[in-house]
Amino acid sequence: SSVRLSPNSLATLFRFLKEIFPVSSSSNRRNAFRISSLESFSAWSSKRCAVIGGSGFLGRHLVEKLLGKGYTVSVFDIRQSYELPGVTFHQGDLCDKQALLTALQGVSLVFHCASPAPASDDKALFQRVNIQGTHTVLQACTEAGVQKVVLTSSASVVFEGTDIKDGREDLPYAKKPIDYYTETKIEQEKLVLKACDKEKGLLTVAIRPHGIFGPRDPQLVPILVDTARRGNMKFIIGDGSNLVDFTFVDNVVHGLILSAESLRPESPICGKAYHITNDEPVRFWDFMSDILVGLGYAAPRYNLPYTLVYGLALLLWLLSLLLCPLVAFKPTFTPMRVALAGKHHFYSCSRAKQDMGYKPVVGLKDGIRRTVESYPHLRHGA
Numbered sequence: 001s002s003v004r005l006s007p008n009s010l011a012t013l014f015r016f017l018k019e020i021f022p023v024s025s026s027s028n029r030r031n032a033f034r035i036s037s038l039e040s041f042s043a044w045s046s047k048r049c050a051v052i053g054g055s056g057f058l059g060r061h062l063v064e065k066l067l068g069k070g071y072t073v074s075v076f077d078i079r080q081s082y083e084l085p086g087v088t089f090h091q092g093d094l095c096d097k098q099a100l101l102t103a104l105q106g107v108s109l110v111f112h113c114a115s116p117a118p119a120s121d122d123k124a125l126f127q128r129v130n131i132q133g134t135h136t137v138l139q140a141c142t143e144a145g146v147q148k149v150v151l152t153s154s155a156s157v158v159f160e161g162t163d164i165k166d167g168r169e170d171l172p173y174a175k176k177p178i179d180y181y182t183e184t185k186i187e188q189e190k191l192v193l194k195a196c197d198k199e200k201g202l203l204t205v206a207i208r209p210h211g212i213f214g215p216r217d218p219q220l221v222p223i224l225v226d227t228a229r230r231g232n233m234k235f236i237i238g239d240g241s242n243l244v245d246f247t248f249v250d251n252v253v254h255g256l257i258l259s260a261e262s263l264r265p266e267s268p269i270c271g272k273a274y275h276i277t278n279d280e281p282v283r284f285w286d287f288m289s290d291i292l293v294g295l296g297y298a299a300p301r302y303n304l305p306y307t308l309v310y311g312l313a314l315l316l317w318l319l320s321l322l323l324c325p326l327v328a329f330k331p332t333f334t335p336m337r338v339a340l341a342g343k344h345h346f347y348s349c350s351r352a353k354q355d356m357g358y359k360p361v362v363g364l365k366d367g368i369r370r371t372v373e374s375y376p377h378l379r380h381g382a
């Protein structure tokens, strides 16, 4: 028979050993070496983590999974959207280093999942939170002795509004990002990957999901249903054949935890970016139709030329900018959404498969079914 030690019991064992064998710096070098090896081992295997942005859609799914896997979780967010036994909430702005330092005490692993919503399109806010804020997060992690940082980046960092088919991570960052959100996600990812420093003991990795959907998602399904309820979901932009990645939230959570657990000084994933998708590109309009029909709405049927819709969206966007001091209106079909709806954008996750053994845990059909079932209040006629 064999004895199994969990990482937590190893950490306890380490504290015990340290107490009974106090190490003096010069007298017992061999012991010091043993103890420091144990210390590093215990730190690497520690299950104390913090989720920045843990009140959000992805963050909350991540927190729930981490708890199920035996992690001790602290959430840091500007708002508290739920309560869960075993989770400590720290309400604060990630640009505030002191507030972060309090939340990061004793934490060895940080998941950074916070960002303003892409729809806000607020340049100053994106710059403050995604760029300056991430800089502050990295400083706080270094000061608090955090060993691993896992960033939720986005596959969109390489998307410029033109087709991407089976895009790999070595594609260059978008030179003309489609919006401020993407522009600042690029800078954020660069900052986090550059901070990876084995000598200083901080390891970082960036996970790039694409089109996350699932229960409690505040944007994809709600925006889609709102558009359908206003009678604007009759048209297909382009010929409807463009393939896109939509990623069920559980698969993103799986990729995030897998990357955290693979992040070690000798691992090939240090300082790198990884696409995490469902690995099942789907026609954008088939995916939208499955969700709409599942919720009792009609699927879009009439095709409109891509360039016409894009041109109109651009015009409306410019008008909204010009008129914003007089009337506040937000067009549903922004140029960014038209590009996302009418172009191919799907990504290869073979690097994640190879370096960390990633494989989606929920298939697309199953993910769509679970998502539709989770929105009874958005059903047609509800």
Ligand SMILES: NC(=O)C1=CN([C@@H]2O[C@H](COP(=O)(O)OP(=O)(O)OC[C@H]3O[C@@H](n4cnc5c(N)ncnc54)[C@H](O)[C@@H]3O)[C@@H](O)[C@H]2O)C=CC1
Pocket: 052, 053, 054, 055, 056, 057, 058, 059, 076, 077, 078, 079, 092, 093, 094, 095, 112, 113, 114, 115, 116, 117, 129, 133, 152, 153, 154, 155, 185, 208, 209, 210, 211, 212, 213, 218
């Ligand atoms: N939803 C999607 O399709 C995709 C999302 N992502 C990324 O995934 C991450 C999570 O996104 P979602 O969960 O969808 O968004 P979300 O809006 O549901 O969650 C973001 C969370 O960040 C928090 N937050 C915002 N500003 C903050 C600040 N200054 N200080 C502390 N907390 C702050 C919000 O309160 C919110 O709880 C983001 O980094 C996003 O860029 C990447 C690819 C696709």
Ligand SMILES: CC(C)=CCC[C@@H](C)[C@H]1CC[C@H]2C3=C(CC[C@]12C)[C@@]1(C)CCC(=O)C[C@@H]1CC3
Pocket: 118, 153, 154, 155, 156, 210, 211, 212, 219, 220, 223, 224, 227, 332, 337, 340, 341
């Ligand atoms: C045509 C229409 C009204 C579609 C409604 C659905 C859209 C709201 C989504 C379709 C693709 C989605 C998407 C994102 C947000 C929601 C959609 C535009 C992101 C921009 C979210 C943040 C990212 O990092 C990239 C995503 C790409 C896909």
